[in-house]
Amino acid sequence: MSTRTPVATDPERRRQASLGGLVPTSAVAREGDTLVMALCVELHAEGAVLPLLVLSDAPGLLGWDPAQGLSVTDDAGRVYEVRNLAQQAGLGALQTAVWIAPVPPPDARTLTLAIGGLVRTSVARGGGGVERPLTGAAWTLEIDLVPARTGADVPAEPDADPPPGRPARVPARTFAGFSDLLPIGQARMAEGAAVCLWALERYTDRAVLTVGTLADDPMRVAPMTPGAGRVEVWDDRGNRYEVSPIHGAARPGWSETSLEVAPAIAPGARAIGVRLADLPGHGAPRGATPLAGPFTFGVAVPPAA
Incomplete structure (x- = not known):
């Protein structure tokens, strides 16, 4: 059975006092000419932060909306709400910090991240940009919560x-x-x-x-x-x-x-x-x-x- 909990709307919940620990991870998913990796899981009292990095060989500026293109579940079937905290995009690389809620409970052993909607924007002749999906379409990360x-x-x-x-x-x-x-x-x-x-x-x-x-x-x-x-x-x-x-x-x-x-x-x-x-x-x-x-x-x- 899956459960869904509304994401916290208070943007100030990522603080030293709420930090519950870090989960190291080496999760990397490679599809086509693009890879996605999770740099760690930062646990807090009311949620967790997932720092994610995208690297691609595709030309153009990378773009992604995690609120629409990321789903997070655990091995017990829980479904987590997703919110973007910060993002820095460049040519061939995109780094983003995502907030998920609730915090994974002690009985959770694995987080599964299903990632889609990654795009690149290339400059069209005459100016402007053309947005195209990245090759690979979907990437899946399995994060071990007991590393x-x-x-x-x-x-x-x-x-x-x-x-x-x-x-x-x-x-x-x-x-x-x-x-x-x-x-x-x-x-x-x-x-x-x-x-x-x-x-x-x-x-x-x-x-x-x-x-x-x-x-x-x-x-x-x-x-x-x-x-x-x-x-x-x-x-x-x-x-x-x-x-x-x-x-x-x-x-x-x-x-x-x-x-x-x-x-x-x-x-x-x-x-x-x-x-x-x-x-x-x-x-x-x-x-x-x-x-x-x-x-x-x-x-x-x-x-x-």
Whole structure:
């Protein structure tokens, strides 16, 4: 028997105080020249956030309305309401954060996401745009709500200093270069704030790490940008990596930042360390006190399949 619960209409329910935990996932669906992946499940008291990423080889600007093109069910037959929280579209890539309600209950073991309605807009001769469905028509993601542990001991830091930041390459994410998704789903708490590592997308010559920050003060958190926020990444093989912000999104009480990590994680690495410090607050003047930190994570890296 399926149940349907109306979605919460209060847009301020994604807060540090409501955070119930993160579920790591490596769910990826590939159909035609497009793939869709879930970066994690962010559980809250009255619902959950699904950060989703679409990559395509099709030319044009990607578009999608999750409220019309996404259905979410679990293994008990429950049907979840869907609402779009934020979206950033570009050529060949689209990142969106979706709110579902209610929160998956403890007895749920799997979420199934049926995705359709993905489109691309190509510029027509003479101006304007022509919207066309993406090849593949439908994508299905199966998210395990009882995943394996992703934590590891933080590896010893290499003696070398962290490499200086540099402008990220464009595009950092490509359909052709995508290899796999390393699940993380870990959070660190500070006074009035939470810092969350979602996942690490692995590409041929680089990786992309996505970070979420949550606070109870609606002006407390903001995306990282060059010069605002510091991130270090290293592995258990003695390598340090360059880290550069590529995009961010923010609403009252939360922010998301995607960071290019270069080069690709070394094939022999079995753990990486991630440290975040000096995370900015939205609208904070220069010299304002950043979020308490630093926040350090150890992430297990399984052998390549």
